[in-house]
Structures are given as structure tokens and as C-alpha cells.
Amino acid sequence: MRLIKTLAVVASLALPGAALAVQPDEMLADPAEEARAREISAGLRCLVCQNESIDESNASLARDLRILVRERITAGDTNEEAVDYIVARYGEFVLLRPTTGGWNWLLWGAGPLMFILALGLGIVYVGRRSKADAPTEAGLSDDERKRLEEILKS
Template identity: 75%
Template sequence: MTLLARVRGTTPPYILAALLAVIATVAMAVQPDEMLDDPAQEARAREISAGLRCLVCQNESIDESHASLARDLRILVRERITEGDTNEEVVAFIVDRYGEFVLLKPTTGGWNWMLWASGPLLFVMALAVAGVYLRRRSRAPATTEEGLTADEQARLDELLKE
């Protein structure tokens, strides 16, 4: 009896499906034919690939993506490493070719500082608007609730009797 048959017989199917999903997501997309012979260079390539976005998937690094463009980018990274480029030069080459969107963690330099600052700035502005609103609301005169006039009350009583 195989291990899978034993697990399948004693484990509920949803747990087995969850286990297989976890195992599938852990597996990297890097194919054996892409790997470099030198372990140090391969480690550098993995480090660089983990920081580059797959332009097809957009939420995965090229190291995790199975898209053909991600494969091409992984091969390009390894080619640049074997040519002697440093990690920074490889990333700069990829960014020059595909734009800064390819970085999973964008830089804070240049115009990107506006994007990084906009979240906290908008939060502070929202707090200020809420403070002004609450202050004006607390200073507003209380509304007086006048009851119905005698004529209105008589008309209401007449309508309710019908």
C-alpha cells in the first residue's frame, strides 16, 4: 500500500487538498536547465530573481512565476551574472529595459517619494477634516424641538380617529 493511499484513506479530502496546495505553492518555477553550475552564482541569481516582479502575473516574483516571460527574465539574470555583472548592475539592466515596475519593492528616490508620502499625508488630512467637523458640530447651537401647534395636533388627532 502506497503512502498516498494510506494518507487518502485516513485523511479527509479537504485536508489533503490543502496540503497539496501548500506543497504546490512552495515549489519554485526555476527549471533545472536554467540553474547555474556555480552555487554562489545561483544563490545570487535567486536573490535577484526574488526581488523582480513577473510582468505577466504582477503579484509574483520571477522566481515563483511559471510564465514564459518570467523564464526569459530568469535566464537574462543568469546571463548577466555569468558575464560578471554585480547584483546592482543586473537589476539596473533589467530596470532600464522593463521600467521600474519590474521591481517588487520600488525605490523611494525620484518621483516615487510622492507615492510613498501620499498615504500618510492623506491620513493626516483626513484626521484634520474629521477634527474640524467634530469641533464645528460641538459648537453648533442645539436644535430645539418644538412640538406641534394646536391646529396641527387637532388635525393629527382627527386623522388618527378615522
């Protein structure tokens, strides 16, 4: 029995918590609004951790953003309006999945474009190199040959 309790405690500590980093004092009373807040929070990046959503992060800035999301929801904002408000304050970097519009197309397309450019340049280089005349080695002049023989004989 003691082993089972120990394993249960270890398993509960090893598994990520269902509440993640959200503190009880942050939660909204209405379950539907809380679910909306969690949905929004899952798509927003913690500006401190950068690889976690604000829903997963324990950073104080993530907590402030979670509270801000809940304030916007209780103020009557839709999910899109709440996200737009936060993006207007913190920039698109706060989105875990940035948009593909505007100047972001340049960023999304730069990788494949550079690969295609490098591949084209490589093909042109190899093609020109294979068509180039092979370098010829000039033989030794008569004077050089005589000098070489003198050196080798001594």
C-alpha cells in the first residue's frame, strides 16, 4: 500500500499539471469564459521564456498577460479582439503562430527562396566547371631541364 502511494505521488509530480501555471486567483468564475481565456493563452508566447505559452509559463510577465486576457474577456471582447489588443501592445512576437500576411511573407519565403538560389548557383558553377578547359601543365624549358639534371647529378 505504501508503494502505491509513493508511486502515485511521483506520478503526480512527473505529469504536467492540468492547471499548468494558472493560479487559482487568476481563474474566472464562469467556466465558459475561463475556457476561452485558456484557449487564447495557449496561442500567446511568454515574452520571457519565448518557447512556452503564457498558459504554461510561471514568469511574472506571463501572469500579467494571463490577467490581461481575462480582463479583456470580462470586458466583453471576443477572442479575436482580445488577441488583437495584446498584439497591438506587444507586437506580433507575442503570437506563437505568427501571421503570414504583410511583411511576414518575406520571412516565410526567405528560407525556400535562398535554398533555390543556392541550388541554382551550384548547378551553374558545376556546369561551367565541367565545360572549362582542363589546365595544361607547361613542361620544363631546355634550360630548366639542364639545370635539373645538374642538380640531380651532384
